[in-house]
Amino acid sequence: MLDQVKQKAKEILEKKEADGVLGLRKGLFDVIHPHVFTVPSELDALVLEPKWLFAKMARAILREKPQAWRLAVIVRGCDERAIVELVKRNQIDRERLLTLGYACDMDQAKACLCSRPFPQKLDAGAAVEGVDPLADERVKAYLEGDAGKRMEMWAAQLKRCIKCYGCRNSCPICVCVPCKLEDDVWVERGVIPAEMISFQIIRAFHLSDTCVACGACQEACPVGIPLMTLQLSMREALKKDYNYEAGLDANRKSPVLFDFAKEPRPGQAVPDWVDSMGKKP
Amino acid sequence: MNPEFIRTICPYCGTGCGLVLKVEEGRAAATYPDRENPVSRGSLCVKGWVAHEFVHHPERLTSPLLRKGDRFEEISWEEAIALAASKLKETAAKYGPDSIGGLSSAKCTNEENYLFQKLIRAAFKTNNVDHCARLCHAATTVGMLQTLGSGAMTNSISDLAGADCILFIGSNAAESHPVLMGEVYKALDRGAKMIVIDPRETPVARNAHKLLRLNPGTDIPLLAGMMRHIVDKGLHKTGFIEKRMENFEALKTFLQAWPVEKAAKETGIDEAVIREVAETYARAENAAIVYCMGITQHACGAANVIAVCDLAMLCGHVGKPFSGIYPLRGQNNVQGACDMGALPNLYPGYQAVADAAIREKFQKAWKADLSDKPGRTVTELINAAGKDIRALYIMAENPCISDPDVNHVMEALQRLDFLIVQDIFLTETAKFAHLILPGACFAEKTGTYTNTERRFQLLHKAVNPPGKAMGDFEILCLMGKALGLAFDCNSPADVMSEYAGLVPAYAGISFNRLERAGIQWPCPDESHPGTRFLHGEKFTRGLGRFVIPDYTPPMEKPDAEYPYYLNTGRVFAHYHTGTMTRRSPFLNREIEDPYVEIHPEDAAALGVGAGDWIRVTSRRGSIVTTARITDRVVKGSIFAPFHFTEARANMLTNPVLDPACKTPEYKVCAVKMEKDHEAKAR
CATH class of the missing domain: 3.40.50.740 (Rossmann fold)
Known part of the structure; x- marks a missing residue:
């Protein structure tokens, strides 16, 4: 698959479909890092692992370049979805960006509990079937069953937070400036753990209709908080009640912002099990 | 031009996380976690994420x-x-x-x-x-050399994830070694027990099953009481002791002087709690002791370390994976x-x-x-x-x-x-x-x-x-x-x-x-893969040795004139003398001003509110700092981070040294406090 991606990337540069290709490069001392390939011969150093999402970086690169400059991004499914979300929010000009999509393998899909381990525009590799994250035992433990017990589990996890901001830094969609997590009104400075409601839950809600379930936040978390699980319930609610999934359709706006008028039957908007924060302690 | 990405190691704590620096036009522009680093595996703490921030600071020295x-x-x-x-x-x-x-x-x-x-x-x-190292882990080098033969951490960080019981003594790793805590939490998620011994309710303590808030400087009585109970109950590992250890009789004689009742009185911890914790540690299949400055920075720091080693060896929790003794290195x-x-x-x-x-x-x-x-x-x-x-x-x-x-x-x-x-x-x-x-x-x-x-x-x-x-x-x-x-x-x-x-x-x-x-290390030859844990077949010194820890109570206790205990340490957003972190905008935003933690009752008695400027004075010096009112400290004790040049906690600390290792007693001295009315004008 790597060769296939390299070949397509070379074609993109040769045919001048884009001025640069953003992907991973094995560089000096074998360090693997994001890189904008601009000459076809450079692409010999292209690699696809480890998982690294480029959406936010693509936005930054395009902002620095002149309007006529176009970028191709080598993407997995989650990264493609993240780009779609940034396009919807006018953070990326779709006219200036094209994607070169490849499918993740089954191991990767399982590791990420990914339900869509492939991009919609698939250029390399064969799509494998996704994993239902809600069938995972650990996820179930956090999202189903006794609310009081789940509340305790979440509290125990979230009070481990050392406020590294790694979840925000690694998120492909977190682009707000200034960031609410750096606002004194919400987040008290100088103390850890970060407050559960005003830091963790605000972060989760900020991303509730944007999160593409890539799991980058969880992977960057030094203390292993199941941050992606925290998003799953909201993703699921949107799917169930609005048939909406972040990152799939660039033309469909978030129902949280636009669909209040055509809401489903009253009382049905939030399924019973989407109360994983339970009663107040 | 494309930026370059250079792999390196974080300059802050002893965990040793991997960084990838993004270099643009000769300047370090951003820091990413190194996903291939075996220690940090793609995670960093807040200091690591902004490690590039001080590098091009305008105050850098540029000429002799x-x-x-x-x-x-x-x-x-x-x-x-x-x-x-x-x-x-x-x-x-x-x-x-x-x-x-x-x-x-x-x-x-x-x-x-x-x-x-x-x-x-x-x-x-x-x-x-x-x-x-003299100011932090010299006590470890001296103490562990006598008992084990090597002053180094016995096991690997990743071994913590496999422990069944983790005992923290005088370590606030959640602030001081944040990324390492991830391994501890993996153990907890597997069902391991976590016990914290600390006078303060630190972020580590908040995640523990049990917190023992002992009187400052009474680590040896506590550890001796635990050992006494273990020996009385017959929970010590007889086979291990006979085969691997020496001087057990002397330890038993020493423990005669420390019945649990006496330990309880000296430390302020319930007898039942001491017994329970001792049993949890001794019965665990694999148990680790993590300790840090709370053990070493005392007038009997080396003896404290010896007591930690004695406890671990008594229970056979050394020389195997997932257990051992973890003196966490600071720098x-x-x-x-x-x-x-x-x-x-x-x-x-x-x-x-x-x-x-x-x-x-x-x-x-x-x-x-x-x-x-x-x-x-x-x-x-x-x-x-x-x-x-x-x-x-x-x-x-x-x-x-x-x-x-x-x-x-x-x-x-x-x-x-x-x-x-x-x-x-x-x-x-x-x-x-x-x-x-x-x-x-x-x-x-x-x-x-x-x-x-x-x-x-x-x-x-x-x-x-x-x-x-x-x-x-x-x-x-x-x-x-x-x-x-x-x-x-x-x-x-x-x-x-x-x-x-x-x-x-x-x-x-x-x-x-x-x-x-x-x-x-040790890595004796070019084909050797390196060493995950020490003292496996035999101890570095041959036989492990039970050494008698001599207990010295803190040299300076509160009195009528200086009625509060002062404890010093680190906070998560700053590092040591602040030379780098206080010049890092993101970190300095997190904590800008010096502070001390004061118990609500003490604050009320002094008429001090949150954020008020106060003067803290010891026999050696005086600082003006702000008050954080919190029950993280016990009544009668205050805590001051030592990073702040404008209010140096070490103006106050006692330079008395442990005679064995010359480490100063940073963790205990006596101070007085008053509200500083003039400071408002500053």
Whole structure:
């Protein structure tokens, strides 16, 4: 698959479909890092692992370049979805960006509990079937069953937070400036753990209709908080009640912002099990 | 132009997380976690994420500076090196070799530390070289050497994830070694028990199953009470003790003096709790003890360490995976600075200077005449400044904030005939220098750091030092040559092969083996994969030894005049003397002002509200700081982070030393407090 991606990337540069290709490069001392390939011969150093999402970086690169400059991004499914979300929010000009999509393998899909381990525009590799994250035992433990017990589990996890901001830094969609997590009104400075409601839950809600379930936040978390699980319930609610999934359709706006008028039957908007924060302690 | 990405190691704590620096047009522009680093595996703490922020700070030193009266003038490197060498030589000639002293640095690389101690020892025939390990884990080196034979952390960080019981004593790893806590939480998610022994309710304590808030400085009574209960209940590992240990009878005799009732009285912990915790630790299949400054920074720090080792060995929790003793190293390379012999009594690899055969080996290798007399420690060097010590060469240390009783330190430094400070900023210490040499920070050098789990890890140079500043390695080479030594070391890799040839435990380590994963010493030959845990078949000293820990209560207890205990330590957003973190905008935003933690009842009694300015005074000094009102501290105790130059906690601390290891008692002294009404105007 790597060769296939390299070949397509070379074609993109040769045919001048884009001025640069953003992907991973094995560089000096074998360090693997994001890189904008601009000459076809450079692409010999292209690699696809480890998982690294480029959406936010693509936005930054395009902002620095002149309007006529176009970028191709080598993407997995989650990264493609993240780009779609940034396009919807006018953070990326779709006219200036094209994607070169490849499918993740089954191991990767399982590791990420990914339900869509492939991009919609698939250029390399064969799509494998996704994993239902809600069938995972650990996820179930956090999202189903006794609310009081789940509340305790979440509290125990979230009070481990050392406020590294790694979840925000690694998120492909977190682009707000200034960031609410750096606002004194919400987040008290100088103390850890970060407050559960005003830091963790605000972060989760900020991303509730944007999160593409890539799991980058969880992977960057030094203390292993199941941050992606925290998003799953909201993703699921949107799917169930609005048939909406972040990152799939660039033309469909978030129902949280636009669909209040055509809401489903009253009382049905939030399924019973989407109360994983339970009663107040 | 495309940015470059350079893999290196975090310059803050001893965990040793992997960083990837993004370099744009010669400047470190961003930091990413290194997903391939075996220690941090793609995670970082808040300090790591912004490690690039201080690198290009406008206050970086960019030229050698010479004191002219009360100001500094820029001079050339040629002048600076010639002056430094001639002043040191002059002093040695006039007052004898032992009038020269050097403070090496736990912030610098192994190769720089090796060169520094070699320079002091070979050029001046003195062993007056030490570094800040004296202020933190000297007690560990001394205590663990007697019991196990090696002062290093016995196991690997990742072993913590497999432990069934983790006992924290005097470690607030959630703030001080945040990324390492991830392994602890993996253990908890598997169902492990976590017990924290600390007078403060730290972020670590908040995640524990049990918190034992003992009276300050009563660690030995607590550990002795636990051991007594274990022996009484017959929970000690008899087979292990018979086969692997010596001196058990003496320990039993000692424990006769510590019935659990007495331990409870001394520590303020319930008898039942002591018994329960002792049983949990002893019965666990694999149990780990994590400890830090709360054990070592006491007047009986070495004895505290011995008591920790005794407990672990009594239960057979040493010499196997997922258990062991974890003295968490503070500085990024404090393990390495000790390993490289930046210690007054030991050559590289913990080889004694007093041993004639060892000395002979180093004399031959270094082609120099070496002293057989152990040198002075950090605190002794400073105390003797201007008396027996006439000239001091300080590389990247900041004793004017980090040493106890800093008023005394500042007086002492001013008594010196000549003070050289090599650093990256004009530190509080550099202000007293006669000559300042501008060095390089982590992003500007190639070399190795050794993390708390004995792992040599590689740094790659990402950017150039600012202005005329130079790598510490290059400065040391110039200094060595100016002092007449054969310092023709071409590269850090060459220096590594030199010390690998002198220390059997590092013999198999070379630069080309370190890319990505690093190697944990001992690594005796080139095919050896490195060592995950120590003391497996036998202890480093042969048999493990139960040593009797002599209990000394804190030297200064609260009284009518100074009614509060003061405890000092670190916070998550800052690092040590704040030289780097307080110049990092993101970190300084998180915590801008100095503070002390005060219990609500004490605050009410003093009429102090949250954020009020208060004056804290001890017998040695006085600071003005702000109040944080919290029950993280117990009534009658306050806690002060020591990072703040405008309110140095170490103005207050007691410089009394543990006689065995010369570590000061930072963790306990007596203070008084009052609301500072004038400060409002500031």
